[in-house]
Amino acid sequence: MHGEYKVPGGKLVAVDLEVKDGRLAGVRVSGDFFLEPDSALEDIDAALDGMPETATAAQLAQAIGGALHDGVAMVGFSPEAVGIAVRRALGRATGWGDHTFDVIHGEPVHPALNVALDEVIPGEVAAGRRGPTMRIWEWNAPLVVIGSFQSVRNEVDLEALQRHGMSVVRRISGGGAMFMEPGNCITYSLVVPGSLVEGLSFEQSYAFLDDWVLGALADVGVRARYVPLNDIASDAGKIGGAAQKRFASGVVLHHVTMSYDIDADKMLDVLRIGREKMSDKGVKSANKRVDPMRSQTGMSREAIIEAFLAHFRGRYRTQLSDYRPEEIARAEELMETKFLSDGWTYRVP
Known part of the structure; x- marks a missing residue:
């Protein structure tokens, strides 16, 4: 499943994933955003793996926020933007x-x-x-x-x-x-x-x-x-x-x-x-x-x-x-x- 969300005034966030036994699997976040350090991308993916497919965008964002340490810089996107892209991949949200x-x-x-x-x-x-x-x-x-x-x-x-x-x-x-x-x-x-x-x-x-x-x-x-x-x-x-x-x-x-x-x-x-x-x-x-x-x-x-x-x-x-x-x-x-x-x-x- 694939979903995208363009942050107003920001960058594009894309998510590819599967659903197994009602939970997210194989989550891969990508986009033209900026993220430091690079390793934080793996942390974002890991935070989403295993989340219930029924999780709201806010719950997904909370999981991402809890997995990132204070020194992570997300430029042009946010945990909430990733959560919205996930919901779109799942067909729960639509785009223009x-x-x-x-x-x-x-x-x-x-x-x-x-x-x-x-x-x-x-x-x-x-x-x-x-x-x-x-x-x-x-x-x-x-x-x-x-x-x-x-x-x-x-x-x-x-x-x-x-x-x-x-x-x-x-x-x-x-x-x-x-x-x-x-x-x-x-x-x-x-x-x-x-x-x-x-x-x-x-x-x-x-x-x-x-x-x-x-x-x-x-x-x-x-x-x-x-x-x-x-x-x-x-x-x-x-x-x-x-x-x-x-x-x-x-x-x-x-x-x-x-x-x-x-x-x-x-x-x-x-x-x-x-x-x-x-x-x-x-x-x-x-x-x-x-x-x-x-x-x-x-x-x-x-x-x-x-x-x-x-x-x-x-x-x-x-x-x-x-x-x-x-x-x-x-x-x-x-x-x-x-x-x-x-x-x-x-x-x-």
Whole structure:
């Protein structure tokens, strides 16, 4: 059995093994990583030999860590990375290349419909009616989207919201508020089976699922990096943030919003938390903190999105898709009964 895992920002780890009587045998770890001293590789292999085939990535990593002395240097990989590669060899975890992704870039819709689709699409993936999906949001009205656990009154100035003709919707994932006007952000949702992030901690899964967009940003001239727990930043400042929702069905929703051309004054008028973050960091210029991609690339939002889609299609196996009528109908129902209801929006007043 053979399994591989590419560490985000690091090196490739490969594992070859057999299973005999329910335990790992003949384990051989390889890759383009760095390891000192050389003999530590034999210690890693020996630590894995005899482990139960049901061991989790964390248990495998613990066995490796216990077999290595303090002077061992693992550069570009870790015990956890080896554990994930083992799980992939065993077929317990999958890699990007094991899936064909539906790619959707539809017409602008009511912004709350996009929030509802983030509940509908994972259900379709879990039921097997749709494959793993990457979709770009397009919306036709201004909106503030708050995290699942945020307080409306703590995050949003409701008088300013009304003054600017905006509404507020609560999404199903955690994280912070998104200030969204048509054309001011680039937002995408990635819906994947849990097997793709099997063995990864929450923090590791953020870096793993954000890795492709760092490459896409490089294509448009932005040198970006992942900043734990859920931010994407460049040398000029923060670009965007990610949020996740893990469903009981085993499906994972990972979505990212990146600033393109935000009206910073309006954003700070509407978002209370934005004022606090600005004050805390001693930043006088809102535009400096928002750091829109337009100023870093000189490209239109449409051109950046096309570059992102081209990068994703070039990197993974994909097929173009669109929302199905039944998905839109279900999302419209959820929008009316849940996401635009006071009971859901103000569940944390």
